[in-house]
Amino acid sequence: MREFRLKDYKLGDTITAIATFPGKSALGVIKVSGSKALEIASKLFKPHKKKNIKKVLTHTLHYGWILDKGRRKKDKGKSIKREREEIVDEVLLSVMRKPSTYTKEDVIEISSHGGVAVVNKILELVLKQGARLALPGEFTYRALVGGRIDLLQAESIQGIVDAKSEDALSLASSQLRGDATLKVNRLKDELKELFIQSESAINFPEEELDIPSLKLEKKIDDLIKKVDNLLRGSREAEIMREGLKCVICGKANVGKSTLFNCLLKEERVIVSRTPGTTRDVIEETINIRGVPLRIYDTAGIIEPKDLITKKAMKKTLEIFSEADLVIFVLDGSRHLAKNDLFLLEKAKNKNIIFIINKSDLIQRLDQGKMPKDKAIVKMSALDGKGLSNLEKGIYKTVFELGVDRENIIFLSHYQRQILQEVAVSLNQIKAFLKESQPIDFINIELKVSLDNLGRLSGEILSEEILKSIFSNFCIGK
Numbered sequence: 001m002r003e004f005r006l007k008d009y010k011l012g013d014t015i016t017a018i019a020t021f022p023g024k025s026a027l028g029v030i031k032v033s034g035s036k037a038l039e040i041a042s043k044l045f046k047p048h049k050k051k052n053i054k055k056v057l058t059h060t061l062h063y064g065w066i067l068d069k070g071r072r073k074k075d076k077g078k079s080i081k082r083e084r085e086e087i088v089d090e091v092l093l094s095v096m097r098k099p100s101t102y103t104k105e106d107v108i109e110i111s112s113h114g115g116v117a118v119v120n121k122i123l124e125l126v127l128k129q130g131a132r133l134a135l136p137g138e139f140t141y142r143a144l145v146g147g148r149i150d151l152l153q154a155e156s157i158q159g160i161v162d163a164k165s166e167d168a169l170s171l172a173s174s175q176l177r178g179d180a181t182l183k184v185n186r187l188k189d190e191l192k193e194l195f196i197q198s199e200s201a202i203n204f205p206e207e208e209l210d211i212p213s214l215k216l217e218k219k220i221d222d223l224i225k226k227v228d229n230l231l232r233g234s235r236e237a238e239i240m241r242e243g244l245k246c247v248i249c250g251k252a253n254v255g256k257s258t259l260f261n262c263l264l265k266e267e268r269v270i271v272s273r274t275p276g277t278t279r280d281v282i283e284e285t286i287n288i289r290g291v292p293l294r295i296y297d298t299a300g301i302i303e304p305k306d307l308i309t310k311k312a313m314k315k316t317l318e319i320f321s322e323a324d325l326v327i328f329v330l331d332g333s334r335h336l337a338k339n340d341l342f343l344l345e346k347a348k349n350k351n352i353i354f355i356i357n358k359s360d361l362i363q364r365l366d367q368g369k370m371p372k373d374k375a376i377v378k379m380s381a382l383d384g385k386g387l388s389n390l391e392k393g394i395y396k397t398v399f400e401l402g403v404d405r406e407n408i409i410f411l412s413h414y415q416r417q418i419l420q421e422v423a424v425s426l427n428q429i430k431a432f433l434k435e436s437q438p439i440d441f442i443n444i445e446l447k448v449s450l451d452n453l454g455r456l457s458g459e460i461l462s463e464e465i466l467k468s469i470f471s472n473f474c475i476g477k
Helices: 037-044 116-128 138-145 151-162 166-176 179-203 213-242 256-264 307-322 338-346 387-398 413-434 439-457 463-470
Strands: 015-018 027-033 045-047 060-074 081-096 107-113 244-249 282-288 291-297 325-331 352-357 375-378
Touching (some): 027 138, 037 081, 045 081, 060 116, 081 116, 107 116, 151 166, 151 213, 166 179, 166 213, 179 213, 213 291, 213 413, 256 282, 256 291, 256 352, 256 387, 282 387, 325 338, 352 387, 375 387
Parallel strands (some): 244 325, 325 352
16 A cells, blocks of 8 residues: 655645445535645536536535546538537535535535546546546645644544444544543643743753642642553543454354354354364354453364364464454353463463353352462353343443543554653653752653644654654545
């Protein structure tokens, strides 16, 4: 995939893209933004009632047809060529004038029927009239550059598109309204106040404007706590948006696939008493209390006897190593075996929930050898007994640190790195205070923190952060 740079997002161009999902559907929408948008509309669109599209009121909807005037023919007996109008589709045309638009530019949207051929034909005609195909996220980029939104709001738009639950949608929408920007601006204001005080102490030493060390240390501790809360909140937001990679593992024939079906509430996997029935990794997405889980049913850990089994074991261990959460299934009717202990060792540093399955049978498993600090749920996957306890356990394990809803914030990977750099600077200031270092050292770290918060919200634009956000956008957003 080509990497786009800032210079590729030329603001003087009129851009266009298909804004709806490609394929057979009721509607297809082509969006055009830029100085030529209304001129392009006037050349392609024939309104049902005669009017000048370039002069109609903003935020109005017009019924008519898209025409292809590209074909020419000769009049009979004459050498003069004239254009032949060909109707492409019956459409509705939306006209939105700057600055009250998404991009702060003139925007038109053509709503046609949703066939692949017709939408692509209209796009082709728009491109012939002087527009160019938009780059990923370019409409949102123009909204950012035009001052309509900041970087945090731009990130929330992707959060809305990717939302897999109502909670994720609600949080992304609140960030689009500016809630996250307010949080960052409050942090910035507090840091700015300390920075001004440190600047004054450096520039006017004769005034003896010393900052009380204990008061400053308390203030820095408070800021560190707020930044740490936002970092934890960004991790929770990522879980809500992307889903948590959750692996069901255990030795062969302990009931992993039965549990998988139980969680899905359908028979997704064929279940057999024969050990080793599951030979591949099977993935589905489920929603538990607002938490999307990308859940994987893996092959049981058994002694590989052939090439296929060896490949299944390799894939299982790869998925296992990448898991955010491990659901470790044990057969409660049997004693712990060597393969159980092997997996216990592998999973000791993971977020893990132990399922003691087959609780409807006589229990022989000794829990004394199991970790004392991990969640243990007894259940029977066959009849669903204990499923609600498992769902509670999953939610508690995922959010065991307890993040306040007001601290949840959607950040790109690069934005999260910037916030981590702010935390590093604040902890460095704390160390300087303990060592009674000169105020100049503190001043420098405060300036670094302020600049980083500016990069986070988009006051200071950088190639890396823009790429990290807009590379994930679709072409028409």
